[in-house]
Amino acid sequence: MNRPNDIRIGFYVCHCGHNIAAMVDCPAVAQYVGTLPGVVLSRDYKYMCSDPGQELIRQDIREFGLNRVVVASCSPLLHEQTFRSAVEAAGLNPFYFHMVNIREHNSWVHTDRIRATEKARALARAAIERVVHHKPLEIVKVPIHPDVLVVGGGIAGIHAALTLANAGKKVYLVEREPSIGGHMAKFDKTFPTLDCAACILTPKMSEVGSHPNITLWSYSEVVKVDGFVGNYTVQVKRKARYIHEDLCTGCQDCIAHCVYKEPKFEDLFNEGLGKRKPVYIPFPQATPQVVLIDPEVCLNFKRNKNPDGTPIVSDKCKKTCVEACGEKRAIDFTQKDEIREIKVGTILVCTGFKTFDARRVPAYGYGIYPNVYTALEVERLVNASGPTGGEVLLREGKNPDGTPRKPRSIGIIHCVGSRDKKTNLWCSRVCCMYSMKLAHLLKEHTGAEIYNFYIDIRTPGKGYEEFYNKLLEEGTHFIRGRVGEVTDWAMTPEEEGKLVIRVEDTLAGVVRRIPVDMVVLATGLEPQADAPEVRRLFNMSCGGDGWFLERHPKLAPVNTFTDGVFLAGCCQGPKDIPDTVAQAGAAAAEALALIDRGYVEQEPNTAYILEQECSGCKSCLPLCPYTAILFDEGRQKAYINEALCKGCGTCVGSCPSGSIVQKLFEDQEIFSEIAGVLAGEPAPAEPS
Amino acid sequence: MKYAYFPGCSLKGTGRAYEESLVPVLRHLGVELQELEDWNCCGATAYMAVDEGKACAAAARNLALAEQTGLRQMLAPCSACYLVLNKAQHYLNEYPAMRQVVGRALQSVGLQCNGDTVVRHPLDVLVNDIGLEAIRQKVTHPLHGLKVAPYYGCQIVRPYATFDDQANPTSMDRLLEALGATVVRWPLKTKCCGGSLTGTLPEAGLRLSYILLKEARKRGADVIATVCPLCQFNLDSYHPQIAARWEPVRLPTVYFSQLMGLAFGLPAEQTVLHRGMVRFHPPPVPAPAGAEKP
Numbered sequence A: 001m002n003r004p005n006d007i008r009i010g011f012y013v014c015h016c017g018h019n020i021a022a023m024v025d026c027p028a029v030a031q032y033v034g035t036l037p038g039v040v041l042s043r044d045y046k047y048m049c050s051d052p053g054q055e056l057i058r059q060d061i062r063e064f065g066l067n068r069v070v071v072a073s074c075s076p077l078l079h080e081q082t083f084r085s086a087v088e089a090a091g092l093n094p095f096y097f098h099m100v101n102i103r104e105h106n107s108w109v110h111t112d113r114i115r116a117t118e119k120a121r122a123l124a125r126a127a128i129e130r131v132v133h134h135k136p137l138e139i140v141k142v143p144i145h146p147d148v149l150v151v152g153g154g155i156a157g158i159h160a161a162l163t164l165a166n167a168g169k170k171v172y173l174v175e176r177e178p179s180i181g182g183h184m185a186k187f188d189k190t191f192p193t194l195d196c197a198a199c200i201l202t203p204k205m206s207e208v209g210s211h212p213n214i215t216l217w218s219y220s221e222v223v224k225v226d227g228f229v230g231n232y233t234v235q236v237k238r239k240a241r242y243i244h245e246d247l248c249t250g251c252q253d254c255i256a257h258c259v260y261k262e263p264k265f266e267d268l269f270n271e272g273l274g275k276r277k278p279v280y281i282p283f284p285q286a287t288p289q290v291v292l293i294d295p296e297v298c299l300n301f302k303r304n305k306n307p308d309g310t311p312i313v314s315d316k317c318k319k320t321c322v323e324a325c326g327e328k329r330a331i332d333f334t335q336k337d338e339i340r341e342i343k344v345g346t347i348l349v350c351t352g353f354k355t356f357d358a359r360r361v362p363a364y365g366y367g368i369y370p371n372v373y374t375a376l377e378v379e380r381l382v383n384a385s386g387p388t389g390g391e392v393l394l395r396e397g398k399n400p401d402g403t404p405r406k407p408r409s410i411g412i413i414h415c416v417g418s419r420d421k422k423t424n425l426w427c428s429r430v431c432c433m434y435s436m437k438l439a440h441l442l443k444e445h446t447g448a449e450i451y452n453f454y455i456d457i458r459t460p461g462k463g464y465e466e467f468y469n470k471l472l473e474e475g476t477h478f479i480r481g482r483v484g485e486v487t488d489w490a491m492t493p494e495e496e497g498k499l500v501i502r503v504e505d506t507l508a509g510v511v512r513r514i515p516v517d518m519v520v521l522a523t524g525l526e527p528q529a530d531a532p533e534v535r536r537l538f539n540m541s542c543g544g545d546g547w548f549l550e551r552h553p554k555l556a557p558v559n560t561f562t563d564g565v566f567l568a569g570c571c572q573g574p575k576d577i578p579d580t581v582a583q584a585g586a587a588a589a590e591a592l593a594l595i596d597r598g599y600v601e602q603e604p605n606t607a608y609i610l611e612q613e614c615s616g617c618k619s620c621l622p623l624c625p626y627t628a629i630l631f632d633e634g635r636q637k638a639y640i641n642e643a644l645c646k647g648c649g650t651c652v653g654s655c656p657s658g659s660i661v662q663k664l665f666e667d668q669e670i671f672s673e674i675a676g677v678l679a680g681e682p683a684p685a686e687p688s
Numbered sequence B: 001m002k003y004a005y006f007p008g009c010s011l012k013g014t015g016r017a018y019e020e021s022l023v024p025v026l027r028h029l030g031v032e033l034q035e036l037e038d039w040n041c042c043g044a045t046a047y048m049a050v051d052e053g054k055a056c057a058a059a060a061r062n063l064a065l066a067e068q069t070g071l072r073q074m075l076a077p078c079s080a081c082y083l084v085l086n087k088a089q090h091y092l093n094e095y096p097a098m099r100q101v102v103g104r105a106l107q108s109v110g111l112q113c114n115g116d117t118v119v120r121h122p123l124d125v126l127v128n129d130i131g132l133e134a135i136r137q138k139v140t141h142p143l144h145g146l147k148v149a150p151y152y153g154c155q156i157v158r159p160y161a162t163f164d165d166q167a168n169p170t171s172m173d174r175l176l177e178a179l180g181a182t183v184v185r186w187p188l189k190t191k192c193c194g195g196s197l198t199g200t201l202p203e204a205g206l207r208l209s210y211i212l213l214k215e216a217r218k219r220g221a222d223v224i225a226t227v228c229p230l231c232q233f234n235l236d237s238y239h240p241q242i243a244a245r246w247e248p249v250r251l252p253t254v255y256f257s258q259l260m261g262l263a264f265g266l267p268a269e270q271t272v273l274h275r276g277m278v279r280f281h282p283p284p285v286p287a288p289a290g291a292e293k294p
Helices: A026-033 A051-064 A076-089 A103-107 A113-131 A155-166 A182-186 A197-210 A253-257 A320-328 A375-381 A431-446 A464-474 A531-537 A577-597 A650-654 A667-678 B016-028 B052-069 B079-094 B096-107 B122-130 B132-138 B171-178 B202-218 B229-237 B239-245 B256-263
Strands: A009-014 A039-045 A068-073 A097-101 A140-143 A148-151 A171-174 A214-217 A220-228 A231-238 A265-267 A274-276 A301-305 A311-313 A338-344 A346-349 A353-355 A372-374 A409-416 A449-454 A477-480 A483-487 A499-505 A510-516 A518-523 A525-527 A565-567 A599-602 A607-609 A629-632 A637-640 A660-662 B002-005 B032-035 B073-075 B118-120 B147-151 B223-226 B253-255
Touching (some): A026 A113, A051 A068, A097 A113, A171 A220, A171 A231, A253 A320, A372 A375, A375 A518, A409 A483, A409 A499, A431 A518, A499 A518, A565 A577, A577 A599, B016 B032, B016 B256, B079 B096, B079 B118, B118 B122, B122 B132, B147 B202, B171 B256, B223 B256, B253 B256
Parallel strands (some): A009 A039, A009 A068, A346 A565
Antiparallel strands (some): A140 A599, A265 A274, A353 A525
């Protein structure tokens, strides 16, 4: 391979404290690399990323006339930019720098110091061979579209959208459900202050509804995302609600006049505890204040569907709703799902969580015994706008006079679907606190004896431990032990007709049977069922547990591995409302920082086509994930729009004539690197 | 369908009603069983607690014999055999030291165990291999009106829940429903029957048997259906002692396979109900839904 003349390489190997030096003999690596052709100087240093470390590079470039720099240290993800800037500050093109990862790829994952040192030498040698062929490249600046897409209208999405909108940015807020509000809208009170969830949430919801900078699309889903940071093209499916949102005034006359005189269908907002009509509004403060029609149960639709799944209008119903709507003409049975395309520069993913399905732990009897409830059901039961108007009435069992019974004793089981090898390993973080909140509310509403069954009480938040103490003073019982089962198997007359909670009280060291009227399961938080699809849609990563992965757990908690896509709220992991709001604010700030800079710098590692070599076969065109490859019909040649190219290399690998070249990954660079890593070395590693 | 078959000692002794009813039922469903030649003790009972190595070697010899049949799948109807064979398989695959000990023991008699025979329970085979639909089609005398308490015992879903839920197994429930029976919902499906405590510590063991019988009767069961020879023995054989200590609970306990034989209309010598100490008198045939119970 031809080799450019007058190559002057500076090589630096970083100890990273003990992170690298404990497993790699850094001085030996430096000494070895110093013997390679083209290397003018070779040093080892304790912390290359420190200011003195960077200064060392700058000084050496000036003093020794270096024209290539290689640093062997951590992952380029962390410090490539640091060193490129240092090199640039000394007047060298930043792409004459190359980074070798001997920490994540070497010292952290190996246990044999001699062989790890050998590997570090090989990796360094590969870089030295490669950097020789580097060319100066220019970073291109691309303008950022100032509009933002916020996906998910729970408290995270609401807060982020308002922050951005108040900063003057135009925001599209897309929510899958008919109303924004998310899980928080279902809660009765919020811990530890016990302020009413609706009272603090609904003002924010209506602000979203009326904000001039926010386009609220509820009952809608993102179906396609194209483009890259600063320039995303997003398709949103607006599901047919059979109501014209702009014509509906939210008067709800149609609901009153529906041919169904009584609500008959499962009301999901109330966790199935209440009923609704085919035309409905999810809850009184729903935003937007627009009704919708459920084609699954509305009499004006046929039960069988079109082959594409869309409902067929039967026109069999008397349509009293249309009559009631009158001149407003908001009801439209012919409405179809609609795809809308928008352009945005940044995306905030705030898609939330789902609660653990308590049926997965059959020993606790949910779905078997009617008086076993999930915590979310109880939130609706104690809520004044809930299905019972805030009265806690049992599903099963009546008083002698035939009225529904109130519980006189209640057991709350913590960690259902959390901290359990059989279901989910993680702590869901909110259950201890919401269990205690529900204990307080249930005591307030019913005067019942309340038992909490816990593994550990976790109250790490402002005012949380104080709340726990308050509960202890209220006389709520706390029994430490994971409940074995909930059963209706009575062993004594007192247990007859009750649910018996069997548990090992690990503080008293006895097995107990505690008979109660009502059992509440503190179900944990889980990733949404469609999290894998959403992850693919926005090109994010998931952890092994299914939660969306932040770019760095400490230092980039709201960023993802895709530039311009940010995370907030429980889609990233279980968290309470204060943390969710804080994270949503952080995500909005990160997006604002990007937008207000006005441009993004594009890595110059884009591909280009050697026109004379291109045979015009078009095989690369459909492969490009960014639709950056275009075809010139006149000349019968493909060409690449470098503003769109993200440097993934797919086309380079697939081109049959080898006519596509990717900057920074040119054949000569790659082959030299391979040759370098395989070259072997003259002297064996010295034991140290 | 053909499976290797490990009967174990119970099915040739106290639990013979299990084998005598299960084999015809499976044959009726087109399943062929090939009994291992020269099988030995599965390794259960006190063996495991005293010397795991010897217990595993005993089990592994049977597994080695099963491998020689080339059938890859072995039926082990007794709960104790099912568990210990699975446990040995698990130990051999997980612990190299155990593999060595057992390997040496087998080598001395010219055998070897690769650990690739799947040990199956009849319920698993019936529900997952044969399928409830095929079973339903064979039902000629549906058990309408018969209230059955399905009793799984402790060993077939714990600790290895290979084919059903650990806390709330349902395969026998579904099977009994396919036979037309009414399944009594009771929370004691997997509670202890007393095990060998009925012999060593009768006060404790019998109490556990009594609780099961009492609760099943309280919930209106006509009969308890079981999958385990020891459970069947405990619930069937100690009625005089239970009556003397607490109260008489004359509730019969049969193998699920006997109920299958009844529903398939198999002859009396294949349902072997006469082997029960508390005799189970099936409802008159054919019994329409809601018919009078015996």
